[in-house]
Structures are given as C-alpha cells and as structure tokens.
Amino acid sequence: xxxxxxxxxxxxxxxxxxxxxxxxxxxxxxxxxxxxxxxxxxxxxxxxxxxxxxxxxxxxxxxxxxxxxxxxxxxxxxxxxxxxxxxxxxxxxxx
Numbered sequence: 001x002x003x004x005x006x007x008x009x010x011x012x013x014x015x016x017x018x019x020x021x022x023x024x025x026x027x028x029x030x031x032x033x034x035x036x037x038x039x040x041x042x043x044x045x046x047x048x049x050x051x052x053x054x055x056x057x058x059x060x061x062x063x064x065x066x067x068x069x070x071x072x073x074x075x076x077x078x079x080x081x082x083x084x085x086x087x088x089x090x091x092x093x094x095x
Contacts, residue, residue, distance in 0.1 A: 079093065
C-alpha cells in the first residue's frame with residue numbers, strides 16, 4: 001500500500017513539475033511577444049518622427065502653391081538619392 005501511495009505521489013509531483021514548466025514556457029512566450037510588439041511600436045514611432053529637412057512646410061503664411069513647390073522639390077531630391085539596401089546607405093540613383 002505504501003509503495004502505491006509513493007508511486008502516486010511521484011506521478012503527482014511529475015505532473016505538477018510539468019505543469020509549472022509549461023506555465024513558465026507560456027509566460028516566456030508572452031513576454032517575447034510583448035517585447036517584439038514594443039520593438040515594432042518603437043520602430044514605427046521613430047519612422048513617424050518629423051523630418052528636420054521639412055521645416056520649410058511649417059513656415060506660416062505660405063500659399064498653397066508654395067507648399068506644393070516645396071513638396072515637389074523634396075520628391076525630386078529623394079528621387080536623386082535613395083536608400084540602397086544592398087549597400088546599406090543612401091546612394092545616388094541618377095547620374
């Protein structure tokens with residue numbers, strides 16, 4: 001009888017250990033998921049930060065035409081120099 005009780009206690013202990021291990025794995029997975037989400041949000045915030053080069057558009061009393069001209073100038077400049085993923089830096093695209 002005592003052997004049977006010991007065997008049951010060992011099984012229960014193994015099950016409890018397995019349950020704790022599974023809960024720890026789930027907690028780690030949730031933590032990693034949350035960290036990944038925060039990293040994406042941080043990266044998105046950095047991308048959404050205003051460009052210092054676009055200060056011309058913030059000047060008061062610009063007419064609509066002046067704003068359009070400034071935006072077209074920015075687009076034209078970006079077409080001349082673009083980020084090259086293979087090189088890892090901005091490089092001229094037109095020669």
